[in-house]
Amino acid sequence: MFSNCYLSMTYIDTHTHNYDEAYASEEEAVIQRALDAGVRIMIQPDVDSGERGRMIDLVKRYPDNLRMMLGLYPGSVGKNWQEEIDDIKNLLDEEVVAIGEIGLDYHYCTDFVQEQKDAFVAQLSLAAQRNLPVNIHLRDATDDFFDIISSCRHLGLRGNLHAFSGSFETFCRLQKYGDWYVGIGGVVTFKKAAVAESVGKIPLERIVLETDSPYLTPVPKRGTRNESSLIPLIAAKIAEIKGLTLEEVANQTTENALRLFEINRPKIVL
Numbered sequence: 023m024f025s026n027c028y029l030s031m032t033y034i035d036t037h038t039h040n041y042d043e044a045y046a047s048e049e050e051a052v053i054q055r056a057l058d059a060g061v062r063i064m065i066q067p068d069v070d071s072g073e074r075g076r077m078i079d080l081v082k083r084y085p086d087n088l089r090m091m092l093g094l095y096p097g098s099v100g101k102n103w104q105e106e107i108d109d110i111k112n113l114l115d116e117e118v119v120a121i122g123e124i125g126l127d128y129h130y131c132t133d134f135v136q137e138q139k140d141a142f143v144a145q146l147s148l149a150a151q152r153n154l155p156v157n158i159h160l161r162d163a164t165d166d167f168f169d170i171i172s173s174c175r176h177l178g179l180r181g182n183l184h185a186f187s188g189s190f191e192t193f194c195r196l197q198k199y200g201d202w203y204v205g206i207g208g209v210v211t212f213k214k215a216a217v218a219e220s221v222g223k224i225p226l227e228r229i230v231l232e233t234d235s236p237y238l239t240p241v242p243k244r245g246t247r248n249e250s251s252l253i254p255l256i257a258a259k260i261a262e263i264k265g266l267t268l269e270e271v272a273n274q275t276t277e278n279a280l281r282l283f284e285i286n287r288p289k290i291v292l
């Protein structure tokens with residue numbers, strides 16, 4: 023599907039659920055296609071204790087190419103959030119590259135707003151204690167998010183906003199509260215995507231690539247199941263918007279992800 027020149031480039035998918043049931047028994051082929059497309063590292067976001075075992079098993083099978091984050095996803099926050107976070111604390115080891123995906127999501131449910139905020143603050147503190155970056159999931163809760171990261175400014179937070187869809191102003195506001203990047207995915211390829219304008223203004227040094235697969239499939243594959251092998255489509259769109267070469271986008275976003283998640287440089291086997 024991609025010409026040979028793509029193979030000399032290396033990409034990192036900073037947010038992909040390769041362990042999702044959508045891939046049941048096909049994970050091997052999905053990961054191989056990603057490797058063939060130059061996506062050498064795939065970071066797995068955690069959701070909650072219900073899916074964690076499957077994720078850890080998969081990451082163990084691909085130690086060179088998969089990395090994991092641990093965190094309680096806002097949509098999974100309920101009355102038992104404290105127990106869930108205790109579970110995460112017990113599993114944190116040197117294999118974990120970030121606390122995520124964590125944050126606030128008021129889109130489908132506002133029953134546990136206070137619990138979401140409490141769990142978010144607790145996990146930001148945990149990340150600071152362990153000197154780990156955070157991977158943020160934010161939907162329909164921007165004001166509360168900024169209230170929280172402003173009150174946590176003393177923690178010296180670093181991380182990225184996954185599936186960033188905000189304005190350039192939101193990106194600039196974010197920079198006041200620590201060392202932040204944004205994760206750009208398939209949405210940037212959609213017709214009339216507002217985030218394309220933000221991407222034009224956000225420095226490439228602050229962008230990391232992600233698919234959020236199996237969701238948010240980039241054009242021209244939109245409407246089908248997403249997978250990490252489609253990362254070059256996202257990189258190509260960013261290159262087009264910014265008037266850069268694909269290689270420049272691949273190299274810089276890879277560099278950014280290696281720095282943010284402190285991943286050793288991947289071995290490139292061509």
Ligand code: NI
Pocket residue numbers: 037039067123234
């Ligand atoms: Ni996700």
